[in-house]
Amino acid sequence: MASTIINWSEIQPHLKWQVLAKQKRFLAWALYSSIGSMMLGFDFGIAGTCTAFPAFQQKFGIPFPSQPSGYLIPAHIQSGWSGASSAGSIVGEIIVSIFLLDKIGRKHTIAVGGVITAIGIAMQVAAHEWKLFLAGRLINAIGFGVVFLESPVWIGENCRPELRGFFLCIMNGSIVLGQFLLSCISKGTSEIEGKWSYEILIILQFAFVAALLVVYPFYPESPYYLIKKGRPEQARKALDKIHGRDDLALLEAEMARLTEVVQFSEAIQEAAATKGSLLRQCFQGSNLKRTLIAALPAAGQQLIGAAFVLGYVTYFLSLIGVKQYFTVSVVLYVIMLVSNISAFVGIEWIGRRALLVPGIIALTLILLVMGIMGCLHSSGALWVIIVCIFLWAIAYQLTIGAVGFAIGAEVSSPPLRSKVQGVVGITQGVFGWLVGFVSPYMINPDAGDLGAKVGFVFAGLGVPLCILFYFLMPETRGLSFEEIDYLFANKTSCRRFQDTIKVHRATYGDVLEIPGEVSGKHFDDKAAIGVEQVEDNSV
Known part of the structure; x- marks a missing residue:
């Protein structure tokens, strides 16, 4: 069978998979640029996962006899760690969107972010009390916030239009891969007693920095930027x-x-030169609507529960009575990874709007059922709650998780792309901070102790999102x-x-x-x- 001849001077959506077969080198560089996303997924789960380790609870917690370990890390400390990560990510995204991307280019931005991240990781390794650990998480988040935002800009600028959605899905896929790696490694280290059960997880973050800095000299600057x-x-x-x-x-x-x-x-x-700076133009005329649409999925990801799952699912499973919570979290992330990979194809076959609108509705309904089950106290209700968590993970990764980043990078006007991506990153950071900060207060035994009733909270936030998505999400496929x-x-x-x-x-x-x-x-x-x-x- 003769191979299809691609006319590169034309955009040919019907040949997208033949085009992909010729884009192996571009795919490799896109995967490298998404290491920042992988770092985000891994790091945002660190504090919540480590909180489930008895040795970590003993080191940073207070005596709490009702806990199996006899210790509990108070809600205000957990909130502080989560808030520090989100705040650092916001600072990093502001720095990169306003200064670094346009001043030093896409390539050198990666080196700056990698060095800052390494400093933050070292501070966490050296921490013997919760405040230094918090400071390390803040610095680390500034670094990976810088690297994270470079990826959608570089990919969005240079990928072939036929595969724009496919390649932009790599961002969320990398986040999920980072979470998956964390869950697998934590399952293994859970068999270790003492401080190495959690310190291995923190130290392994240096592997991401090493990969960034080793490949960095060979990474091509964005041709669009040049x-x-x-x-x-x-x-x-x-x-x-x-x-x-x-x-x-x-x-x-x-x-x-x-x-x-x-x-x-x-x-x-x-x-539009008379309309002011590029950042100001993001909020003028038709660009205001475009910026809102770009930022809405980022906010929606957090409000529908992503920050909660990203940071606290392992700890949450332990609180609601799941005995093999590390094993269950590994299986959960395997399913999330497979679902996200499926979205790579679905975004080009099914479309953006066709995934986002039904997806947000499905997520809201699943959370509502989970909240109802949280009001019951039986083994059957617990099984339904676990099923709801898995259904949420599948629906999220097939829809808003994967497609949200793609739509955000597509709807912005080309001259405003880096600025709008900065707004998207900051929006995600702000809402991630909000949800991450209040989550310990909702689920911790020394605070709200809501258990699965936390589903009511996220379902309530999902209702206005369903309305906004229906009216504001465009179909940009092709x-x-x-x-x-x-x-x-x-x-x-x-x-x-x-x-x-x-x-x-x-x-x-x-x-x-x-x-x-x-x-x-x-x-x-x-x-x-x-x-x-x-x-x-x-x-």
Whole structure:
């Protein structure tokens, strides 16, 4: 059977899997860039997982006879650790979005974040009381917050449009992989007595830093960034490193495509120059709605329970009476990982909106059932609660967990992408801090002691999310960035993106009129064709 010939100068969504087969090198670099996401998944679970170890409870806790170990880490200390991680992540994301990404580039941002992370890990290893451990978690989170945000920017700028959703799913997949590794290792170290049962988990975080810094010298700078900075020769060399030198047609087409996107981005930026800084423009006109849509899934992930599961599921299982809680958490993360991998395909076959809206509704209903079961006291109710946790994990990873990051990177205007990703990261950090901070107070025996009734809390938060997702989540599958700009500029209903663009393509072809920003531009989505001069028609 003859292989399909790909015309790289055109965007061909129907050949997405043939395109993926030719993008092995890009996939490898995308996986490297997502190490920050893996660090986030691993680190955010550290405190909650370590809290389940008797030796950790004895070191940082207070006497509490009703606990099997005789010790309990008070809710205010657990909240402090969680808050420090979220606050550090927010600080790191502010630093990277406002200063580092545009000043030193995507590549060098990774080195800065890696060094900061190493300092924070060392502080946690050296900690003999909870305050130094808190300070270490704060510094560590600043570092991985810096690295974490680089990934969606680098991938979103440089991946082929046919596979944008697929590659952006890697972020959440890496978070889940980090959680999975943590659960597997903690299961093994749970058989060890003494401080090494938990210190091994903390020390192993250095492995992520080592991987970052060893590969960093070879990591290609974003070609999009280099073209934007007026360094086309270096951009071409970066493309050689990303795709290899075997397919010259691919390299020429990608160089032309990225140049076109940069020129389009600069035209929009020039037209909006009178509107203030790029950060300010994120909250003006149609960009305000786009920023809200980008940030909404990040907030929704936390409000529907991600921060709780990410940080406290192992400890929570021990509190509700699950005896083999380490084993159950390992199985849970295996299922989450498999579900997330399935979403890599589903996001391109099913679509973004088609996964997000039913997904948030399903999650809300599952949490409601879990809360009801928490009011009952029987072995049968406990089994239903465990089933609800597993169903939640599957639904989350198939929908908002995987798709949330993709939609956030797609809906932003190209010149504002790094700033909007900063807003998304900060939103996730703020809501993650909120949920992570109150979670110990909700579930700890010395505080709320809600048990599975915590499901009522997250189900209640899920109701407004269901409404917002229904009206605000667009379907961006197969749309170019220019078409997305056109739809938002013309105030198209988010529920009708696909229908509107199909009618437009059938009627006008690839000519897009973007009112008030850039008008009369001919976008043919053929990367090999140069971009004509864009006239400034800003109002």
